[in-house]
Amino acid sequence: MNNTCPEERFEAIDILKAASLDRYKMLMASIVPRPIAFVSTLNDQDKANLAPFSNFMLISSSRAIMAFSVGSPTGNDRLAKDTLNHIRKRGEYVINLAPDTLASQVQACAEDCPPEVSEADKVGLTMIASHVIKTPRIAECTIQYECKLEDIRQYGEAHLVVGYAVYAHARKGLVRDFKIDPREYAPLARIGGRVYCKLGDLINV
Ligand SMILES: Cc1cc2nc3c(=O)[nH]c(=O)nc-3n(C[C@H](O)[C@H](O)[C@H](O)COP(=O)(O)O)c2cc1C
Numbered sequence: 001m002n003n004t005c006p007e008e009r010f011e012a013i014d015i016l017k018a019a020s021l022d023r024y025k026m027l028m029a030s031i032v033p034r035p036i037a038f039v040s041t042l043n044d045q046d047k048a049n050l051a052p053f054s055n056f057m058l059i060s061s062s063r064a065i066m067a068f069s070v071g072s073p074t075g076n077d078r079l080a081k082d083t084l085n086h087i088r089k090r091g092e093y094v095i096n097l098a099p100d101t102l103a104s105q106v107q108a109c110a111e112d113c114p115p116e117v118s119e120a121d122k123v124g125l126t127m128i129a130s131h132v133i134k135t136p137r138i139a140e141c142t143i144q145y146e147c148k149l150e151d152i153r154q155y156g157e158a159h160l161v162v163g164y165a166v167y168a169h170a171r172k173g174l175v176r177d178f179k180i181d182p183r184e185y186a187p188l189a190r191i192g193g194r195v196y197c198k199l200g201d202l203i204n205v
Contacts, residue, residue, distance in 0.1 A: 033189035041086035054190040064165040096141035100198035
């Protein structure tokens with residue numbers, strides 16, 4: 001039993017006054033584990049571009065609305081990440097959900113790749129056609145949501161991409177009566193940097 005007064009158990013951190021890298025480190029390390037939207041888009045040459053985004057959430061189940069945020073690119077002179085540019089132009093994309101066996105491929109797709117090189121070929125993933133939209137999905141992912149763009153809004157340095165699913169695909173046998181066994185699903189999640197995690201113990205209350 002901890003008898004100290006509640007206030008003494010905490011360290012006050014003035015998060016808005018912290019250096020931006022420190023703020024980033026603390027926020028990213030505390031909001032964990034994060035699900036990963038492994039996003040496929042089409043570039044101007046109709047080649048598939050793949051990139052993971054772990055600032056990702058479901059917004060509305062009634063309209064199947066999901067969002068992920070795209071930060072500013074680092075280390076080069078691009079104004080925006082390719083995924084954001086492609087979605088702005090095409091208005092569509094696929095959110096692929098990766099199994100926990102796919103961490104290396106997900107990580108490899110976060111590295112810069114020239115537009116003429118197929119990321120899928122480079123990392124050994126297979127692109128297959130979607131049903132409603134033109135953008136293909138990743139065959140090795142367990143679930144894929146074909147999405148159309150609803151809205152892009154800027155917050156700070158990041159752009160929040162909000163879209164809705166128009167069609168879904170799930171590995172055969174995984175979805176029964178619209179329910180999913182989390183153990184069978186075994187989704188990959190992100191901690192930070194090159195560290196990922198899979199589902200640990202489940203807590204039933
Ligand atoms: C697991 C993982 C999650 C990531 N999540 C995000 C994210 O939420 N937002 C973001 O801007 N970048 C994120 N990144 C970095 C992007 O994937 C990376 O900048 C990528 O090169 C963007 O590719 P693009 O230019 O083809 O869009 C993540 C990287 C990894 C490995």
